[in-house]
Amino acid sequence: MRITELLKKDSVSLGVKVDSKDAAINYLVDLHARVGNITDKAVFKEGIVKREEGGSTAIGEGIAIPHAKNKAVTKAGLAAMTVPEGVDYDSLDGQPTNLIFMIAAPEGGSDVHLEVLSRLSMLLIDEDFRKELLASKNVDEFLKVCDKYEAAKFPEEFAKDEQRADDKATDGQKADAAGSEGTGKQNKDAAGSKAPAYKVLAVTACPTGIAHTYMAAEALEKEGKKLGIPVKAETNGSGGAKNILTDEEIASCDGIIVAADKNVETARFDGKPVLFVKVADGIHKPAELIQKIESGEVPVHHEKGAAKTYSKADGSIGSRIYKHLMNGVSHMLPFVIGGGILTALAFLIDTLCGYGATGGSSFGSCTPLSAFFKYAGGLAMGIMVPVLAGFIAESIADRPGLAVGFLGGLLASSGNAAIAGYTWANDGLSGFQNFIAKFGFTGPAGGNTVSGFLGGIVAGFLAGYIVLLLRKLCDRLPQSLEGIKPTLIYPVVGMFVTAVLMIFIFNPLIGVVNTGLSNMLSALAEKNLLIVLGLILGGMMAVDMGGPINKAAYVYGTMVLGTASELLAAGVSLTDPAVQACYISMAAVMVGGMVPPLGIALACIFFPKKFTKAERNSTVSNIVMGCGFITEGAIPFAAADPGHVIPCTFIGAAVAGALSAAFRCTLMAPHGGLFVFATVGHPLMYIVSWLVGSAVTCILLGLIKKPVQE
Known part of the structure; x- marks a missing residue:
């Protein structure tokens, strides 16, 4: 199908003035509706916008090709407009867009919109073609330009139309054009020229x-x-x-x-x-x-x-690591966003129902509706580390690495403590079995063995390269064993080796680190170094965003809430310094965890060239997650560029935690973010602490993060 068969005279508009990307989209949607290509403008526009959210269709050189395939389209069609003054269409080269084609394709039809899109892309690379379109004085001339260049580029399509055949070049000229220009x-087959x-x-x-x-x-x-x-x-x-x-x-x-x-x-x-x-x-x-x-x-x-x-x-090694990491991050992102927002809704529901100050550890699941949201959101958040690890491994070793990576991620997010409750068949263990029981499967008393999303990254690369090594080793096996490699050798051996390394090396090592951190926090609290404690707690919340360091700080915060409850039950006044120190610690923990998502969202707004289009598209969801104390919203950014993002989030969160403690802000709820500000002491200064910390993160990201190439 030719471009001019889809582009009608009434669906072309020249010399249009629009002041925004949304206005340009609306204008083109109206053109489609005018010629009867679509029945529901709102539904069709929704498809266009959804595609733009996945990455701008403004491909540079002043060109944009938005497209959608949905139920609102009755017949495949094109709409086009020229914008002499240009419009900001989020172009990949940052320049104004002045030539826009919009493609509409019916939901049940073929991939005609992709075929036309590829044709347009190839034609629009020609600067002369673009210049002639922009210089067209009327729609008829515009259509003739399209026809002329498409005929020269794709003569075989015109040869199918008998009415055009006589007006085109000879068969020999067509073959020459196809071989040189196409x-x-x-x-060419054997019957034709060489x-x-x-x-x-x-x-x-x-x-x-x-x-x-x-x-x-x-x-x-x-x-x-x-x-x-x-x-x-x-x-x-x-x-x-x-x-x-x-x-x-x-x-x-x-x-x-x-x-x-x-x-x-x-x-x-x-x-x-x-x-x-x-x-x-x-x-x-x-x-x-x-x-x-x-x-x-x-x-x-x-x-x-x-x-x-x-x-x-x-x-290069760096670019390879980045590519594998981004493969994991891109697949993890929907779980972080969806699960984080569902969890935030759970806290909002409980707050609206009056449980903000009384919910305690059950806050977020005090009502059936909030419990539903927290359960669903929690499951989504719980699978994000296995997904991260699985798709890092898949990028390295192809499909055989996926299952092994998932297991490594599950071990990173679950740790070894889950096995501590097993009843051994023989209590008199000795030798190697005793080593396994005592070293690998340490329970809660032996320290936290969860390595979190940082462990997930390690597990992903570990699993991927283990499977890659297995593939090289298996190249020497007889051809008759080819079928058992992906179904038996890779998963069994890969999972075994990955499990051994995660359980006996990475999880226990991180557990030792977490134990030391918890002891340090307790010592600071005993010396009443609250500002220092606030700074450390706030910073820890932003180091690994949901990982073991983050969890160590959060567990400490919830632990001191329990201490405060015990003191109050014993008759101690709410204003007692010991009780206040507990609530100040919890406040520093939460404000530190609220900084990374908001700080990154602000950086995406004020320093857009530092982030990819996909990252900028998560701005709104990061604001929501920041308000809801869902620190994990920053994980994709930290995983993609840890060397620049983590120091910025750490410093901003530490500043927020220190300010919160300095202002003597208190918090009586263990979670909820903005939705539990009713339980915060000195709420105005708490908001100031949060915003200042977020601004620090934003500014630092703008200063040290390198611009991205898209």
């Missing part, structure tokens, strides 16, 4: 698999033509791999460019020079990449088997 889809010998091959892929994938492919092929170096690019888009490189082409080429921000299959390139770059480099530096391949300076790629390989940036 994306390589015109693979296929071109591609000197440079390329594979392009981006996380969403839409615009950047095709733009990089088009830019590389077009630049190859200018340089006189035939280039063929395979696209790994959302509709699957297209224009796939053949074994013959790989064998005869000078080298391969892998312009990708996600894993692609590279085992087939073993023994050939392979240049790994970001997909954006394929768009903006095509000549440089092609010339580098031809220079002979690109190292030969060596890889056996079909495991996933490293395809981000230059393949």
